[in-house]
Amino acid sequence: MKNKLVSEILSLKNEKDAVILAHSYQPPEIQDIADHVGDSLQLSRTAASTESEVIVFCGVKFMAETAHILSPDKTVLLPEPDAGCPLADCIEVPALLSMQELYPDALTVLYVNSPADVKAESYACCTSANALEVIENAPSDEIIFAPDRNLGTFVSRKSDKTIHIWNGACRSHAVADLPDMKCRMEEWPDAELLVHPETPPEAWELAHAVLGTGGMIKHVGESSAKRFIIGTEEGMVYRLRTLYPGREFIAGGNIYCYNMKMITLQKILDSLRKLEPVIELDPRIRERAYAAVARMTEITG
Template sequence: MNNIELIEKINELKKEKNAVIVAHNYQNDEVQEVADVIGDSLALSRYCADNDKDVIVFCGVHFMAESAKILSPSKTVLLPEIDAGCPMADMVTADALKEEKKKHPGAVVVCYVNSSAEVKAESDICCTSSNAIEVVKSIPEKDILFVPDKNLGSYVAQKVPEKNIILWEGYCITHHRVNLDQIKEIRNIHPDALLLVHPECQKEIWEQADFVGSTKQIIDFARESGHSKFIIGTEMGIMYKLKKDNPDKSFYLLSQGLVCPNMKKTTLKSVYTALNEMKYEIKLDEDVRLNAKKALDRMLRIG
């Protein structure tokens, strides 16, 4: 089947199964084109919890589909590529977190949504890169164990200095490898462009930026800014929406290495197969789900 035939089939199957397709901002362009909703993991989870569809096809990585299932247990949540994982999420396990908690008995555990349902279940509150600062500020206690992203954790620590943030040794392999030479090189080529970067990049990188934010915040900033040229320091999938929203502005990817191989596994073909064969269905242990939901709900109440 060619892409046009695949899109037709996907739309037929969507109606037949009362399904919705949601896609993360880092997905392949062809997947974003066929999606009903595009966004960050927070917006997509909220959408999944609120709509009346029976089936959610989650085009993203495993932890995102899990979050959808945590919030929408009665729906069938499908992840088109079962081995689309997140290496950062795999850098913390529930057992390792339990051990670390013993070393910091009074600390509140803040868990970046890039984590498994089991790790969320061991945490007090979740955060995303959009709301991490607000989440940490909302906690009365001073000691905070922040897992798993040490780069986002350092960024929050700088913005909320009154807290004692204990970091975990985790990071995103895609964002962590951005380096200062790449900034120098691209700024030489585009000296008048603003540098917008994700807080999953290292401290020395976000310290150089004109704006630091999540995918949603970068998209909003570029749309509202009076500037017309931007260097983008996050995964390349975001370029689809940036260019679509702002046809008169120019966007340059900070590094050609800003590609998340797991996000790129999902294709039109896998979306079609997911709907046609109803796979791969996300299933969670009910105790884990309920405990993970407490941490997600506490985050969602913050707004």
């Protein structure tokens, strides 16, 4: 059944001139059929540079929106339209505007894990990897950082700027199971623990390194360690095992994102057959959100 689904997807993908992009948190069978696996911004940039007219985005809504922001002339499909992101959903435009009124001299730096209409109200977007660089280069000593409080706290400890942090969190990472991380460290005392900055500060204190998904991939490539405990969404363990078959990885912290697991092979097939659900945005919002994403690129290259 699974093989039949996969071969139907691959043949329809060619017929429709589509490319399949999968986030590193997607289930193994989705990562296996994807043309590209990566983090949200890498994938959006891949979407923009591909020749294909149709992008099947296997991730959550804000990611597919970002792909559409960067590639407005392409058809961006999100095979499960209800795959949202609780972190992105914890910020809305009126509340951000109120915070901006409270701190009129501050520039808003917004994590890409946010809705398009909120991006449209911000100065610049950032990723977990470049948040500090974007903040340091923003032309103000006062910053509003949203929506993830843990990432905001992580970068604020490295910056001398005044940073007003939005009190939002990723429901999967913010409740990382620290006793589980400690158990894995006892089981594998020679392993490095890598945790995501969306986890709470107590996890950073246990970890050998605090990194986004792209940073984890790079870190493993450069490390002499043979074993790693991965303190981010468990799909990342499969991604790392695929990239580094000579190393060993286990998940630490029981971090699981239900939304990331909503896309299935059957939904991808249905989406390719019908060429829907299509991600669409009001062009005015898209253009203003594009400016915030473009400013990040101007700053970080």
